[in-house]
Amino acid sequence: MKLSKSLLLIAIFVSSLYSQPFSHQDHLRGAITKERKWWDLQYYHLQVTVNPQQKYISGTNLIRYKVISSHNELQLEMQEPMEILSVYQDDQKLDVRKDGYSHFIQLTKKQVVGAVNEVVVEYAGNPLVSKMPPWQGGITWTKDDNGNFFIASSCQGEGASIWWPNKDHPYDEVDSMRISVTVPEDLTDVSNGRLEKVDHNKQQKTKTFHWYVSNPINSYGVNINIGDYAHFSEKYNGEKGVLDCDYYVLSYNLDKAKKHFAEVPRMLKAFEHWFGPYPFYEDGYKLVEAPYLGMEHQSSVTYGNGYQNGYLGMDLSKSGWGLKFDFIIIHESGHEWFANSITSSDVADLWLHESFTNYSENLFLDYYYGKKASSDYVIGTRINIGNRKPIIGPYNVNKTGEDIYYKGANLLHTIRQLIDDDEKWREILRGLNRKFYHKIVSTQEIESYINENTKVNLRRIFDQYLRSTQIPNLEYYTRQNKLFYRWTNAVDKFDMPVKVSFGTEKQVWLYPSTSWRETRIPKSFKKLRIDRNFYVSTQNLLEEN
Structure with missing residues (x-):
């Protein structure tokens, strides 16, 4: 989209207020690069194994995408200390060019416009530990009051690539996804969407929880929550029908x-x-107890x-x-x-x-x-x-x-x-x-x-x-039963109407601009009061002198 001249000037002005220089990595992360825009996300199958003792995550992410325009490099993000181990397309291992935490997958298969293709990313590592969740992203590894592991992800600011590989830019949401999380057998994982099934591996003493998200979802909204959870539910009769509401809380907090x-x-x-x-x-809707204040993880x-x-x-x-x-x-x-x-x-x-x-x-x-x-x-x-x-x-x-x-x-x-x-x-x-x-x-x-x-x-x-x-300031003075008024501390030609009263409860509209205007006021005028609901300030120039 081509910016109009006025919007371009505003964009330049806003950027000038953020005076710190932006890094190469800032641009790689924040821009819709040519390695991003040629492919459209369709589906993820994220498979994660969580080892609480080692604070270690390993897994794969199957990424299905539609080719919008032909290109041979596909950009994904995976932040250190997590590591992409390998990437495959049609069982062929692909080369990966790493630039910071952006990874550029070198595709050998011709990317035909309209085709739907897949890559599979293998990854592992000890993800960043969040020191102040949710304001500082990462994984929170802790234990509940009974000594059980209590683990959760939160990554709005830093991005989901802090713990799983993905197209980590908000402009393109995946249409649907599966999330399969393997945890020790005495724990429960709660993730997004609906629980499809739970697989038990008695030999490895683990359980795998399979969740399916049928709606588009932003990457930072994807989460894992692992703990000794108790579950209860209810039905809500809403505008669109019956909504399933599920609640997962630490077992000793169930009654509360x-x-x-x-x-x-x-x-x-x-x-x-x-x-x-x-x-x-x-x-559905889920509310899940977490070892930090809270976050808006979808469903x-x-x-x-x-x-x-x-x-x-x-x-x-x-x-x-x-x-x-x-x-x-x-x-x-x-x-x-x-x-x-x-x-x-x-x-x-x-x-x-x-x-x-x-x-x-x-x-x-x-x-x-x-x-x-x-x-x-x-x-x-x-x-x-x-x-x-x-x-x-x-x-x-x-x-x-x-x-x-x-x-x-x-x-x-x-x-x-x-x-x-x-x-x-x-x-x-x-x-x-x-x-x-x-x-x-x-x-x-x-x-x-x-x-x-x-x-x-x-x-x-x-x-x-x-x-x-700037917060607009209504500047005014009175002379011979007239009110003179204008906006200051305002952008050019700012002309927001505002409700005022002249010392009584009755309110009237004023229509100030950045130039002086005038209106008649009653002889009983005492003081101009702006309706408090408007986020503005006011200044009587006569009181200043």
Whole structure:
């Protein structure tokens, strides 16, 4: 897609704010290289054997792909200390050129456009141990209170290639996959999708759990969870029919989980109201206890919040409302809609995952406790915004932006005020999930959809909050029953309307731009107050002098 001149200038400006140089490896990881774009992922069969004693993983990944254009090099990722041992196509061993943790498979078979081919990758090693999961990726190797092994993967930032070989770029999701995980016989593996069968090997004293994912899945959403799990389940009657909900928890937490996980049906009811049907009915919903806080692994959401409300018992908004729900259940499950179904094509656009999901916490509160509670919560989270770098990061270098959680959520909350019709806003959120169901998207596509379905031109508003660190300031003064006002600290021609009051509860719309405008005000005028739901600041110039 050719960038327009204005978008190109914005891209250059955003990149300039990230002043650190990007490495050759950053570009290999973040760009859609010629060795990636010629083939389309169809299917994986990931087979993994986990040795807890040695903290060692070995296995194979069968990769099925469709040829889009003919080429003879295929790019995969596998991060050290893991190692690709060999690659085969049609039983022929292939040469591999290694560049950092990118591996370029030298294909000898002619790649005919339209053909569907396979390669099989053998790999092994001691994967990186996560020192601070899930913020630092890797495998967590620990034991539960009974001394049983308790193991899990988490790899959103670093990428799935930290523990298995794959096409580790978000622009191309595999259409379906099997995950076969072999573990010691006294343990259980829980991965994505539905459990097809369990094979027992009495001689080796192992079990192999075979899971099948029938929907497209992003690579970092693939996971293993290994432990002494107890299992219970329930059926949820949702918008798309009966949804299977399965729960896997440490055996001694079973009674606690049965009580606490009653939050799941409440979550599903609220989110189906706002976003539409849960996106993975075919694969079911699972909530799996993990030895870290939690992650949005598709149809295998991981949980480690200690069976308590809030975020580890804290309210991130300081409003009191954050203690009305379990943050991890609500937030990580919200990612099933935004991250797992609707997925950004470049991690620079990761706000599409985190901002919408952060805002889903607010919508959960709205559904059960009302609009004021939800506003108190999302406004309260503004204390966590840094405004050091833009929400959107630089493209093609595997770099996210900043403030993708709380600032992004407050952008969406502000847009809701501009639409000024809650049912229309709800329809836009549901419409996004219909149009981009199981799709890879860009920020521009989401902006365009929201713009086309509102009566407000949001282009400069998106530029202001996504591509700038400035928070718009409404500058004003009064003279002879007139109010003079304009936006400052704003992008060029910023013209966002805003609701204000003149000292009474009655609100009216103002239509500021970056040039001075004026309007008559009542003689009873005392003070200009901006509706708190708009993420802006205000400044009375007369009070300054």
